[in-house]
Amino acid sequence: MSPNLLISGGHILDPSQGIDKVADLLITKGKIAWLGDKGAAPSQSDLTTIDATGLVVCPGFVDLHCHLREPGFEDKETIATGTKAAAKGGFTTVCCMPNTNPPLDTQASIDYVKKTAEIKGAVQVLPIGCVTKGRQGKELTEMSELANAGVVGFSDDGDPVASSRIMSLAMDYSQALGLPIINHCEDKELSDGGSMNDGWVSARLGLKGIPKAAEEIIVARDLALAHLTGAKLHVAHVSTNSSVEIIRRAKEKGIAVTAEVTPHHLTLTEERIMGSQSEKHNQLTYDTNAKVNPPLRTEEDIAALIKGLKDGTIDAIATDHAPHTSVDKMCEFGLAAFGISGLETALACLMSLVHGGRLDLKTLISKLTFEPATIIGTRYGELGTLKPGCRADVTLFNPNKEWIVDSRDFASKGKNTPFDGCQFKGRVIATIVSGKVVYRDKPE
Amino acid sequence: MPERTLMSAEDIQRALVRVAHEIVERNKGAKDIVLVGMQTRGVPLSKRLATTIQSLEEIAIPVGSLDISLYRDDISSLHLKPVIHRTDIPTDVTNKQVVLVDDVFYTGRSIRAAMDALMDLGRPQSIQLAVLIDRGHRELPIRADYVGKNIPTSSNEEIKVYVKEVDGEDKVTILLPNKGATDESD
Amino acid sequence: MKAIEPNSSIATPETFPPPSVAVWQHSHVLDLDDFTQEEIELVLETADAMAEVLTREVKRVPTLRGKTVVTMFYEPSTRTRASFELAAKNLSADTVSLDASKSSIVKGESLIDSLRTIQALGADIIVMRHSQSGAPYLATQHVTCSLINAGDGWHAHPSQALLDLYTIRRHLGTLANLKVTIIGDIMHSRVARSNVWGMTTMGARVILCAPPTLLPRGLDSFIANCQLPNVSIETEIEPALKNADVVMPLRLQMERQQSGLLPSLREYIQLYQLTLERLSLAKPHVLVMHPGPINEGIEISPEVAHGAQSVIEEQVTNGVAIRMALLYLIAGGKNK
Numbered sequence: 001m002s003p004n005l006l007i008s009g010g011h012i013l014d015p016s017q018g019i020d021k022v023a024d025l026l027i028t029k030g031k032i033a034w035l036g037d038k039g040a041a042p043s044q045s046d047l048t049t050i051d052a053t054g055l056v057v058c059p060g061f062v063d064l065h066c067h068l069r070e071p072g073f074e075d076k077e078t079i080a081t082g083t084k085a086a087a088k089g090g091f092t093t094v095c096c097m098p099n100t101n102p103p104l105d106t107q108a109s110i111d112y113v114k115k116t117a118e119i120k121g122a123v124q125v126l127p128i129g130c131v132t133k134g135r136q137g138k139e140l141t142e143m144s145e146l147a148n149a150g151v152v153g154f155s156d157d158g159d160p161v162a163s164s165r166i167m168s169l170a171m172d173y174s175q176a177l178g179l180p181i182i183n184h185c186e187d188k189e190l191s192d193g194g195s196m197n198d199g200w201v202s203a204r205l206g207l208k209g210i211p212k213a214a215e216e217i218i219v220a221r222d223l224a225l226a227h228l229t230g231a232k233l234h235v236a237h238v239s240t241n242s243s244v245e246i247i248r249r250a251k252e253k254g255i256a257v258t259a260e261v262t263p264h265h266l267t268l269t270e271e272r273i274m275g276s277q278s279e280k281h282n283q284l285t286y287d288t289n290a291k292v293n294p295p296l297r298t299e300e301d302i303a304a305l306i307k308g309l310k311d312g313t314i315d316a317i318a319t320d321h322a323p324h325t326s327v328d329k330m331c332e333f334g335l336a337a338f339g340i341s342g343l344e345t346a347l348a349c350l351m352s353l354v355h356g357g358r359l360d361l362k363t364l365i366s367k368l369t370f371e372p373a374t375i376i377g378t379r380y381g382e383l384g385t386l387k388p389g390c391r392a393d394v395t396l397f398n399p400n401k402e403w404i405v406d407s408r409d410f411a412s413k414g415k416n417t418p419f420d421g422c423q424f425k426g427r428v429i430a431t432i433v434s435g436k437v438v439y440r441d442k443p444e
Numbered sequence: 445m446p447e448r449t450l451m452s453a454e455d456i457q458r459a460l461v462r463v464a465h466e467i468v469e470r471n472k473g474a475k476d477i478v479l480v481g482m483q484t485r486g487v488p489l490s491k492r493l494a495t496t497i498q499s500l501e502e503i504a505i506p507v508g509s510l511d512i513s514l515y516r517d518d519i520s521s522l523h524l525k526p527v528i529h530r531t532d533i534p535t536d537v538t539n540k541q542v543v544l545v546d547d548v549f550y551t552g553r554s555i556r557a558a559m560d561a562l563m564d565l566g567r568p569q570s571i572q573l574a575v576l577i578d579r580g581h582r583e584l585p586i587r588a589d590y591v592g593k594n595i596p597t598s599s600n601e602e603i604k605v606y607v608k609e610v611d612g613e614d615k616v617t618i619l620l621p622n623k624g625a626t627d628e629s630d
Numbered sequence: 631m632k633a634i635e636p637n638s639s640i641a642t643p644e645t646f647p648p649p650s651v652a653v654w655q656h657s658h659v660l661d662l663d664d665f666t667q668e669e670i671e672l673v674l675e676t677a678d679a680m681a682e683v684l685t686r687e688v689k690r691v692p693t694l695r696g697k698t699v700v701t702m703f704y705e706p707s708t709r710t711r712a713s714f715e716l717a718a719k720n721l722s723a724d725t726v727s728l729d730a731s732k733s734s735i736v737k738g739e740s741l742i743d744s745l746r747t748i749q750a751l752g753a754d755i756i757v758m759r760h761s762q763s764g765a766p767y768l769a770t771q772h773v774t775c776s777l778i779n780a781g782d783g784w785h786a787h788p789s790q791a792l793l794d795l796y797t798i799r800r801h802l803g804t805l806a807n808l809k810v811t812i813i814g815d816i817m818h819s820r821v822a823r824s825n826v827w828g829m830t831t832m833g834a835r836v837i838l839c840a841p842p843t844l845l846p847r848g849l850d851s852f853i854a855n856c857q858l859p860n861v862s863i864e865t866e867i868e869p870a871l872k873n874a875d876v877v878m879p880l881r882l883q884m885e886r887q888q889s890g891l892l893p894s895l896r897e898y899i900q901l902y903q904l905t906l907e908r909l910s911l912a913k914p915h916v917l918v919m920h921p922g923p924i925n926e927g928i929e930i931s932p933e934v935a936h937g938a939q940s941v942i943e944e945q946v947t948n949g950v951a952i953r954m955a956l957l958y959l960i961a962g963g964k965n966k
Contacts, residue, residue, distance in 0.1 A: 198848065201852075205764060207784070331742075332760070332768060528676050
């Protein structure tokens with residue numbers, strides 16, 4: 001069906017195999033067929049060649065955490081538009097959160113997402129099922145049935161499982177299924193009514209703060225429960241330095257925990273909500289596009305998160321792509337919806353860390369490919385790798401191409417980005433899913 | 445822009461003395477006269493007139509100051525001159541002969557505003573107008589009762605009145621536009 | 631013949647103040663954090679002229695004839711709203727008032743929609759009160775007319791801070807080096823926040839005194855990051871009051887106790903009520919101010935509220951003059 005592809009002369013970066021060299025990559029029948037020296041590929045009929053000179057060629061990115069909004073909130077995003085945005089961002093697999101309407105708490109709703117994704121999706125969509133029925137935090141979903149239906153994990157994202165008892169039961173159950181519980185760690189009582197980090201900017205702007213402790217308390221609780229139950233725990237969107245520290249110690253103790261961080265928590269601080277460093281009174285003050293949960297924190301937290309990525313405490317970078325309509329965002333800060341439309345800016349924004357010398361490219365790619373793929377496991381085949389025989393999910397990007405973010409160009413319906421107008425260096429050039437080019441950057 | 449002196453300190457003094465005499469003559473004395481200087485330079489001029497009239501008539505003349513900012517018809521050009529000075533008139537103007545005092549009489553719009561402002565403060569018997577310079581170019585049907593000096597000008601010239609109390613010296617000058625731009629009449 | 635002594639007020643050569651150099655740059659008044667000392671001076675001087683109008687029998691000047699001032703209050707308010715409307719009427723503006731606090735308007739798009747509608751109807755100046763911090767910043771992105779923030783959430787209440795400055799200056803002559811103590815619910819107070827900017831810009835020291843649960847957590851780093859060395863925090867009232875020139879207790883909303891921020895009103899009264907005895911710690915000339923409405927017997931004792939040091943009622947009068955000044959400067963200073 002798809003033609004044979006030769007990606008020629010690119011800088012192949014595949015942390016799963018430790019490959020970091022200029023080479024050629026051959027794709028046949030939708031699978032990786034061969035990887036080797038330039039010009040040495042076995043000859044093929046019906047071959048299309050992509051010149052990847054100057055580009056990084058790596059496994060397609062795997063996003064453990066995004067919101068595709070369908071079913072129920074198709075005005076914010078659909079599986080079609082969300083996966084198109086994913087393709088533009090270099091993601092070949094996205095795991096979608098179950099806070100839809102109805103929520104993904106039954107086999108039928110999981111089937112719906114999978115079917116729709118097969119027909120309309122530009123990239124592979126792997127659903128995450130609810131932990132509790134209706135995301136109410138009261139009764140467990142039929143987790144075994146959901147597992148059979150194909151979920152890659154369980155989460156009540158957005159609404160954490162508040163009850164420690166329910167959480168421990170969920171972990172017991174999921175432990176038997178071998179699937180991770182992904183928790184959005186937030187003590188809702190402590191964060192109630194808050195709309196940004198509890199700190200000097202919230203004090204200045206007169207906004208109610210969300211203390212870092214609201215996250216850390218639940219991270220610590222869930223780690224204790226993971227220790228108790230032996231279940232796999234995946235901590236979603238870690239945002240504070242103490243969370244990193246708690247997870248680091250848990251890993252040292254051998255608790256089965258993994259963790260993710262978002263591009264925005266790695267690059268923006270609470271000061272973005274003021275407009276700019278200690279200044280107010282411009283278009284960006286009280287910018288609801290920077291309102292996100294967990295909230296943007298401080299430079300100190302960013303440093304800890306980067307350190308966590310480097311030392312392996314944090315396994316993955318996930319977008320927490322949360323598209324919203326302009327109605328949800330074009331309102332008073334305290335009333336605006338939380339979330340950032342992040343798929344299409346993820347790589348570019350993360351490359352600013354690489355260009356700024358804060359993170360090396362190899363670690364970055366590992367956190368976008370091999371490591372998140374490991375958390376999902378192999379029930380959908382080996383992902384996040386360029387090993388011959390695996391699905392040919394490949395991303396090509398130019399690490400040095402400069403561009404300016406314009407949310408009007410987003411494929412996502414959600415134009416809610418705090419990066420609008422930012423100049424970035426690093427851009428996805430092509431995204432290949434199962435050997436098929438699903439996205440190609442417009443030539444200049 | 446070249447600046448040329450039209451009146452010296454002595455010229456100003458002589459003109460003010462003459463105007464003081466005219467005010468007394470016209471009003472058959474100085475009873476019931478209130479002098480109201482228009483901010484900014486009308487205020488010291490009105491005080492000098494009052495001093496002269498007092499020495500002529502041997503009665504105290506109430507002197508007030510009036511800011512017309514709140515009565516202007518061009519509020520949207522305010523950013524050029526935003527400061528309002530206090531209006532301070534020490535006596536009720538009702539049934540008084542009020543003499544408005546200003547430095548330069550030009551379009552008449554300031555005087556229109558000043559009359560409105562005065563009317564809001566009471567009901568004077570009459571309002572008269574004394575100016576140091578009348579430079580013409582009226583845009584409203586208003587005339588001055590007492591004029592220190594008539595100086596015909598073209599509208600692209602600028603008359604500047606300096607008074608000791610504000611500017612440190614007394615003089616009247618004319619700022620001419622760049623050479624050749626106008627034909628000046630004497 | 632007796633030589634007449636010239637009236638002394640005429641004879642003394644008067645020194646005229648140098649003309650103020652401040653040029654009004656603001657299209658909107660959202661907070662005082664972007665006001666320079668000169669700009670605040672200009673507002674206060676302008677308010678002086680407006681105060682003179684207020685002493686007249688007919689308190690009306692034609693300055694804003696033909697201009698339309700719309701008050702949009704998304705939160706109940708009596709005094710601020712009445713004050714702005716009187717100010718507008720005193721300047722001969724047409725006023726329209728929109729009580730949005732009772733309507734079903736709650737969220738987002740509706741605020742922008744209402745603003746656009748009001749603008750399309752011909753508003754020149756919108757005076758807005760809103761329960762959400764930052765709402766006026768959203769508003770100014772969607773309208774071209776001028777906007778005055780009449781209080782937004784916990785964030786800012788610039789006209790209140792200006793009238794506080796004006797009242798203090800009228801009594802004590804200057805703000806420079808004064809010790810101003812603000813007591814009470816600092817966390818939820820837009821008055822306190824705007825006063826921090828206004829007072830410090832004018833050279834005063836500000837002491838923020840509150841129980842720890844009513845202080846925003848990031849307050850000390852806010853002070854440090856914004857370089858406000860003249861602001862300090864105090865949790866005990868006695869040291870806060872010592873040698874104060876101005877004391878301003880804030881209204882304590884009853885729901886603070888209900889939501890658990892205070893153990894009891896009784897304890898709050900015991901620890902933080904401004905009483906005559908405590909007031910004696912302040913300087914003899916101390917001014918007692920209050921943004922109103924007062925909870926007598928809670929944050930302030932009746933003897934202090936109505937005592938000799940209280941200028942609370944005068945604040946209300948001065949509020950009209952300050953708001954006239956703001957309307958005048960906004961209407962005239964807009965250079966679009």
